[in-house]
Amino acid sequence: MGLMNADAFRASLRDGRTVYYRGRRIPDVTAEPDLNLGVEHAVLDYDMAHDPAYRDVAVAKDRESGTEISAYYQIPRSADDLLARSRLIEIGTQRGGTIPPLIKEIGTDALFALLRVLAGDALERARAFYRHCRDGDLAVAVAQTDVKGDRSLAPHAQADPDLYLHVVGRDQNGIVVRGAKAHTSASVNSHEVIVLPTRAMGPEDADYAVSFAVPIATKGLSLYVSSFSGGDHNSLEFPLSSKSRMLESITVFDDVFVPWERVFLCGEPGLAAPLALTFVEYHRFTAVSYKLPLIDAFVGASASIAEMNGVAKAGHIRDKLAALITYAETVRALIEMAALRARIGQHGIAYPDPMTVNMAKFTFARRYHSMVALVQECAGGLLVTAPGAEDWEAPEVRRVLEKYLRGKVPAEERLRMMHLIGDITVRDFAGYHAVLAIHAEGSVEAEKLQILRSYDPRKALSLARKFAGLDRS
């Protein structure tokens, strides 16, 4: 079928999907400006494949068929494949102004997990679905996090049984599911959504151990899209967020029918944790890859604004820049190392070293807010008192601003850099990034746990015992 182009992609989203935004049912997502911002953000991905400057990274040759496919769909077989994938995600995110397109990254993270963890019929169904997505060059969202209710209780023990997505009926044709997933990224502008379980489950949670895929425009499936940071944003004050936005939904399954060929897991609670975990390891690798442009921008914007303010040589500024560089480059080194330490999993599918991935994500997340503080310290109070676009447009005001807001460079240059820093460290968009740093792709606590689990303690334990004189080997 070949690689989809931008217009075909836009058209494909006008399929009767059930989308609510700001309290209203939206008949055509491409016609609603806030939502279309997300659509056009996804177009970045489709355009890359057709842009000679990016074809090398964005398009791959399928190893089975030899045909051209979106490089996201390339199943990784080696460290080099993982490195290429990481660079593809980084470049896509640079183009997306710190927001990844995310219409294939997360979907393939889930697909690789399904292709590794499943077996038998379920594996065949997953393979068929993978080929369907790859050959159709489809955009695929993943709905994993349940709404959860009281988190101290297991799925089956909640006051309302629907607080975790579960199977409420089944027959020879398929299953019927009910429940809601939270924080589903890029569902509005995807073609399909893969549902994964969110945690380990016990025998009593069997009905909650369910994984499947359905088209977004499926009967009973409704997306309630978050209006966070919606509305118009001018490009002076919001250089990135005026163009880039991730759309998140609460994704409600109101007795949705799923045919068996789209069901990957049903009633096997023992597979819930392996599936959830395998996905999330791929996804943390994706995540750190797409964080790189943001933290590079921290370094670059801090160095720029310090220079513009005339303080680049101050000892404490140099200290802050050294800390920002160490942060950004440690995260980069760790994610690169996670790829270089690639392991080969089931069916020859490669995956990044789990401990190293989790250290990368943990290092990124744990120190993120402190780094934001350093960037803000380099910039100054104008971050929240600088004039806005309307001031700049008014000639009699602009004249005053040009006189008084110059640093070592003209006022406009300084203002634009200041507003970039505002966009990524102060404004709604910055808050979005900060919350993502902590909560997306699993919390900081989850990463800590995975570091513990994936670390091989034998070397350290035997060294300690030998040093203590307990083992004489």
Add this chain to the structure above:
Amino acid sequence: MGLMNADAFRASLRDGRTVYYRGRRIPDVTAEPDLNLGVEHAVLDYDMAHDPAYRDVAVAKDRESGTEISAYYQIPRSADDLLARSRLIEIGTQRGGTIPPLIKEIGTDALFALLRVLAGDALERARAFYRHCRDGDLAVAVAQTDVKGDRSLAPHAQADPDLYLHVVGRDQNGIVVRGAKAHTSASVNSHEVIVLPTRAMGPEDADYAVSFAVPIATKGLSLYVSSFSGGDHNSLEFPLSSKSRMLESITVFDDVFVPWERVFLCGEPGLAAPLALTFVEYHRFTAVSYKLPLIDAFVGASASIAEMNGVAKAGHIRDKLAALITYAETVRALIEMAALRARIGQHGIAYPDPMTVNMAKFTFARRYHSMVALVQECAGGLLVTAPGAEDWEAPEVRRVLEKYLRGKVPAEERLRMMHLIGDITVRDFAGYHAVLAIHAEGSVEAEKLQILRSYDPRKALSLARKFAGLDRS
């Protein structure tokens, strides 16, 4: 004249002042909704004095005249006076939803500094101006921070001589000043503005060593008000910022004439630093006092949302709460101790212990962003994916939300607490608070410097020498 009431205050602002907002000249600040939000925020202060519930803290008996005055104007003579002032500021800020009214706090900080540092005629002028403000129950802003241009250069060495405010003419009647001040808080809704120098100055900067006060509605004085976080905000998603806003201006003096009786410093660069510093010590005491409701809210909101999410008993959540409590209560203990260690300065005017004040401010500022991270960790990803006010208003959407967003409490309660946390840790308002934490009332680096300067090293040095066997006392 007695204590002004709310209506008189509102009327008093319709005085022809030159105010620009969003690129437009604003004829009446009370008629422009965004600006009126700041006006009504200031009204909180005038109302307190007339509210029986607050009279005890808000109204004081003047020690000279025995008449009733706004308690902010009470010149501190003791530790108890400083404690009372701190509590007044804290209570005012609790009512202001984490934003202090700030129409008298900062003005009196500057007045106390002038009353202590000045001598001779200048002191008499400052005293007269103090009585004018106190007896008229006036709102007084302070313009200190110059726009600064290239910060590696002294005022007189800038490319444009106007980048620091300076004297460009003088005659027997007064002086003429030119330049611009940045980050002037609450100027739009004040009656007077006090200008202070921003830093130590040398002989060549003599024309820049200038301090005076003028009414806001003075010819040649224009306020360019920041539109940061302007516009309507609904009260569900923005429980605090929909009601509370600090207005900041770039304050331009375009050859403004100041009569001698309003000039406090002119051409004595040696006084620039003492004046700047004395002001800022009072002001940091004010600042930490008004931070307390914000950091109390960090603790309270984190504990609440953790309980609502059903995770209050998790080890890592308890760890985070302990860290938040230690943070909030260490800051509180230090600011209280700064008052208890009151020193008596020139003319019997008390001031908080400088080292302790600076430790309080530094502790607050240095750890602020890490604390924001902990609050966000307690809350969850709904901070940026939760539905908004329009969703909640739409019955068919609300029904879904009520079902799926409940925790251990109904969805509405959880949503409201989530949005409070969003307002103070994620949104524009949160970014405003974060930048203030770092830059307002002097930067973190300035606080560090003041801790070094105000610490008396003799005890520690002599103990070290004695321990080292170098002194035998």
Add this chain to the structure above:
Amino acid sequence: MGLMNADAFRASLRDGRTVYYRGRRIPDVTAEPDLNLGVEHAVLDYDMAHDPAYRDVAVAKDRESGTEISAYYQIPRSADDLLARSRLIEIGTQRGGTIPPLIKEIGTDALFALLRVLAGDALERARAFYRHCRDGDLAVAVAQTDVKGDRSLAPHAQADPDLYLHVVGRDQNGIVVRGAKAHTSASVNSHEVIVLPTRAMGPEDADYAVSFAVPIATKGLSLYVSSFSGGDHNSLEFPLSSKSRMLESITVFDDVFVPWERVFLCGEPGLAAPLALTFVEYHRFTAVSYKLPLIDAFVGASASIAEMNGVAKAGHIRDKLAALITYAETVRALIEMAALRARIGQHGIAYPDPMTVNMAKFTFARRYHSMVALVQECAGGLLVTAPGAEDWEAPEVRRVLEKYLRGKVPAEERLRMMHLIGDITVRDFAGYHAVLAIHAEGSVEAEKLQILRSYDPRKALSLARKFAGLDRS
């Protein structure tokens, strides 16, 4: 009976007590040099009471009898009493070269706890014992921490029932106890030892809920004194540790008989926790008071050595000094505030505010090792490569050292300051202080728990709910 003097104290320790040191039974502790170091350290305390320079702080008038007593025995009734106690401990520790005499501090911490928590007959016995100690001016140790075995198991569930001290027999005259306590400070040089339970206990642990006091020279009671950092130390390299040493023992009760009048708690597990906790709150107040000279020395020694090395003006050194000052002075402010916020407990006995005490201890402990690093950074590598006393004594070597080790001051001055820093941050003595910072008087984790427990959340919770729009008050 009056205040004991040094000679009487020394003589009183030759009482047949069972002490083991370096594998040998020690017949007279004052005749064994390593142990005598501890004895002479305790003498500091008895000397202070007879030294006119210290009488004011060291001697108090008993409120009951009007006679002179050691000020440690003064039962606190107010904030001022607590402040006086804190200063007494600080001054004693300055004289002791960062090691407190600790022969009455900890004993009175335990006595105050007994006097507050007990009731009925038990209270009367505790009062009688308190008068016995006070009137005899006795040195009193406290044995609280059990050896514990497998910490995941309760006392009664241990493999060996003796791993927590417990009652193994009782009759009309008294009880018989068996078990061992770890880390008993200053037992070797005390007259009495008070035993306290170490943790909360359940009904099955009833036999382990035991508190009493016996003379050190009691049949069946043996002290196994730690040889940590024993042996001769020259005063050049070890300016403090050559003179000051705390002696710690494993204290074994091998079927020790305790008469009823010395039993304070027996078989009431419900009182174990209140007693343990009340003691530890007094004891943490004592602890932070005696840490002050050590952290003051961190500041003074760092500033001195930086000056001697010629780097005092370097930006990064000033940064480190500011951090050290903020650390030392925050701990000091918090412990002072804990006294100022004194609460009045049972029977009118005052105690420091628990939350503030725990914040002081936690702040001290949590940041201790980082502060050590800063001190070492100010000093330099000579900390571990500097010549020792024998080098300095040899004229031909000293001549070389004098030439080559001078800084901005002569070599000897620099060497002595360097060795002081070595003693408190590098050597065994430093390691002892570091481990104490973390483990003594309860661990960092215990302090965190107590902060959570003693914090009153009502203000913060109601503010958060009000801000969130959930309470309208």
Add this chain to the structure above:
Amino acid sequence: MGLMNADAFRASLRDGRTVYYRGRRIPDVTAEPDLNLGVEHAVLDYDMAHDPAYRDVAVAKDRESGTEISAYYQIPRSADDLLARSRLIEIGTQRGGTIPPLIKEIGTDALFALLRVLAGDALERARAFYRHCRDGDLAVAVAQTDVKGDRSLAPHAQADPDLYLHVVGRDQNGIVVRGAKAHTSASVNSHEVIVLPTRAMGPEDADYAVSFAVPIATKGLSLYVSSFSGGDHNSLEFPLSSKSRMLESITVFDDVFVPWERVFLCGEPGLAAPLALTFVEYHRFTAVSYKLPLIDAFVGASASIAEMNGVAKAGHIRDKLAALITYAETVRALIEMAALRARIGQHGIAYPDPMTVNMAKFTFARRYHSMVALVQECAGGLLVTAPGAEDWEAPEVRRVLEKYLRGKVPAEERLRMMHLIGDITVRDFAGYHAVLAIHAEGSVEAEKLQILRSYDPRKALSLARKFAGLDRS
């Protein structure tokens, strides 16, 4: 000449070298127990080359001659060579109980720097000296750090001109040098010492810009060996430091003659900085490689003792283990990445990526003391109160200890692990490691500076400008 064996090495040190220890001239270093500890530590290295278990890593084939050489002398040409070198150093240090043999590591660091930075005749002399050392399988120390006096002054501006090593005479045969170097590691047990300049120098410091090599047993060259942690140590309490010790000297050049063929730099101040810096980059790579066994032991010992204490499952212990693992593995990943990012320098000699090396060293050093705290928290107060070797040897005491110090394992196992932790985090040996972490191979501040210098900012700057709308590329 082949690879030297242990006996030949021992014999080679009896060469009349001038060594002072504890104030006395030592005629034979192998006959002085404290010094012989260092000699035998070096023997580890010579033994490895003859031990079949280690030949693969310890012996290399020289690329020029094809003969067998010590692998340390292999000039790196690729990432793989650097990785092999790192592993060799790590394995040597595991055998050395956290102390590297360091008799060839540091010498070859200096040789590689000389071989890269020099040119012309100087390069030929360095090459000849390299072959001399390699073919003789020699132990080579490096004396770099001058004693420095007042660090705010340049070498030529010191009160005594000898405070930095300098040339005091020259003729056709060679030069005469005077001065002293501090912290010279492993000089006592080396054959040769290479002298390098310590810092950037200006024209007035020309006489101080000097580099050369001489045999240790050279007339006028005296070693004053530090007695830090000297004396006997039993193996129970000091499992590592009883066997492993690094010897450090103040190395005095009292008008030492150096023939021209051993002079590498003389009178060219412009080469001082490149030489100092090139050496230190190799040396930091060496350093981090030899830190790995120490920080692995932190992890292993913490996990072991927590298990033995019965607290391995406690939440806060798991938290600490996760932090320790992340620390150790981040350092490991960075040093491995520094090798993988190898660059090829002058004459085809490879070197590790400077930014990555410095990040590895900085990460190791900056967080070292906090990690020590975590290890101590896992262990408990027995670290400083545990019984010693003499207690354990005495049967009547051991019986008590065996009963009361057991955890989930017998007392001996727990005691040994406890003492290992004492040795590496509490005792003199631990202090030595801690000071090395901060000061060896350049201070933390120097590493920060190198991160700034070696970071290529172009990518981040252009991304920031593009994001800010300043560059449209």
